Amino acid sequence: MLKPTAYTTKQKSLFISDSSSDNEELPDIFSKRYLGENGAKSKFDTGTKVSAEPQMKKKVVKKSITKLNKKVEDVEKAKRKAAQAELKALRPEESLKQIVCLVDAKIEAMVGCGVVRKLCEGSVASYQVTDGGFSCVKWRRKVELYGTDETSSVTMTTDVQDEPYVLLVLPCVDFLSIVSNRGAVTCNAWVGELKQSFPACQIYVVCFGMTKYRRKVKNNAQKNFRQQVLQNSEKVVKSTKKKPNFELTDFEIEELLVELQLTSGFKIIFVESTDELVLLIQQTTKSVAESPYKRMKRNNVQFINEKASVKVDATTGQGSYNAWKQMLLQFHNLSPDMADAILKQYPSLSSIMSAYDGCNAAEGETLLADLIIRRGVGTIQSTRRVGPELSKRIYKMLTSKNGSEIL
Numbered sequence: 001m002l003k004p005t006a007y008t009t010k011q012k013s014l015f016i017s018d019s020s021s022d023n024e025e026l027p028d029i030f031s032k033r034y035l036g037e038n039g040a041k042s043k044f045d046t047g048t049k050v051s052a053e054p055q056m057k058k059k060v061v062k063k064s065i066t067k068l069n070k071k072v073e074d075v076e077k078a079k080r081k082a083a084q085a086e087l088k089a090l091r092p093e094e095s096l097k098q099i100v101c102l103v104d105a106k107i108e109a110m111v112g113c114g115v116v117r118k119l120c121e122g123s124v125a126s127y128q129v130t131d132g133g134f135s136c137v138k139w140r141r142k143v144e145l146y147g148t149d150e151t152s153s154v155t156m157t158t159d160v161q162d163e164p165y166v167l168l169v170l171p172c173v174d175f176l177s178i179v180s181n182r183g184a185v186t187c188n189a190w191v192g193e194l195k196q197s198f199p200a201c202q203i204y205v206v207c208f209g210m211t212k213y214r215r216k217v218k219n220n221a222q223k224n225f226r227q228q229v230l231q232n233s234e235k236v237v238k239s240t241k242k243k244p245n246f247e248l249t250d251f252e253i254e255e256l257l258v259e260l261q262l263t264s265g266f267k268i269i270f271v272e273s274t275d276e277l278v279l280l281i282q283q284t285t286k287s288v289a290e291s292p293y294k295r296m297k298r299n300n301v302q303f304i305n306e307k308a309s310v311k312v313d314a315t316t317g318q319g320s321y322n323a324w325k326q327m328l329l330q331f332h333n334l335s336p337d338m339a340d341a342i343l344k345q346y347p348s349l350s351s352i353m354s355a356y357d358g359c360n361a362a363e364g365e366t367l368l369a370d371l372i373i374r375r376g377v378g379t380i381q382s383t384r385r386v387g388p389e390l391s392k393r394i395y396k397m398l399t400s401k402n403g404s405e406i407l
Helices: 009-019 053-090 092-098 105-111 115-120 172-179 187-197 210-230 233-239 250-264 274-298 320-329 336-345 349-357 361-365 388-399
Strands: 099-104 126-130 136-148 154-162 165-171 202-208 267-271 372-375 382-385
Touching: 053 092, 053 136, 053 274, 092 099, 092 136, 092 274, 099 105, 099 115, 099 274, 105 115, 105 126, 105 165, 105 274, 115 126, 115 274, 136 274, 165 172, 165 274, 172 187, 172 202, 172 210, 172 250, 187 250, 202 274, 210 250, 250 267, 267 274, 320 336, 320 349, 336 372, 349 388, 361 388
Parallel strands: 099 126, 165 202, 202 267
Antiparallel strands: 099 136, 136 154, 136 165, 372 382
């Protein structure tokens, strides 16, 4: 291999002056790329010029891709945080803090003062006294909406919405006079007015003091009977007071209630004291607050899995054991002890799928049935088997090609 020639300072000047007249661009062989820091020879001294533009372009592109990937990762992370915050706001322990119960002032006048004070005792929800057209209880929810902005930060906006539930409280005498069409307002007109005032709402009619009313009617009937026995019929007719229009028998009341519920769709609730009414309002408030969370659980629509996520490394596969265990724990009535027994025999999803591939349907359904589950240690240790039902459900879940099949 030829060694590069060492030039003197004079030779360098002659070489540069001669090359100035030529149109060809000569390599800068005297730069630091070809000469060391102290002017020593360099191994890159090849006599050709290397352009730095392609390398610079590659660095810029790589930097842009890295920046874009980081931005996408930040957006996804912010979305996950927003989903977690939205799910947390729906949980029962948090939902009561966002509910405001509106109690009409007519209820206080009807059953006595102190209803709202009793409601607020030891309660997380807020209670307020309002003045409306009906003696009712309504609910209002503070809704927290989470999202992300341009900087991938979690944002929160609040909104207030009325819940579609109404608790209408009426004294027993007023309620019976309406449903029996013996009052100033007929039953049909009263039902139409309520539906117009509370559209798309489920209305619950609370009848206050029905037991006391029935006892009073029964006592009056017994009193009249005693008078008829002790006195002759003529004197009874002259001395007996006229029976009020709202005194109805138990059979008549039952008929009116059945007809009202069938024609209007209202739900009828009976309470006898102020304490029962307070307890009813508190229980209904809790149910209204938890209704979105219960509806979400019932429909199996979750924003994010409530359990801790398991991270699996794509290169090393680390974390796949915990991910497989968490998959097993999603099955109903499958305890951690059962999951450990299955994992001991089949430590990964691929291992159990390989076992399923080597057997027919009947063998696959009973593949896990005889696995031993050990609980406790020492003298209190007990054992049991996985069982055929759970084994069959796991087999169907992992091998079925019909998405609508019931496990």
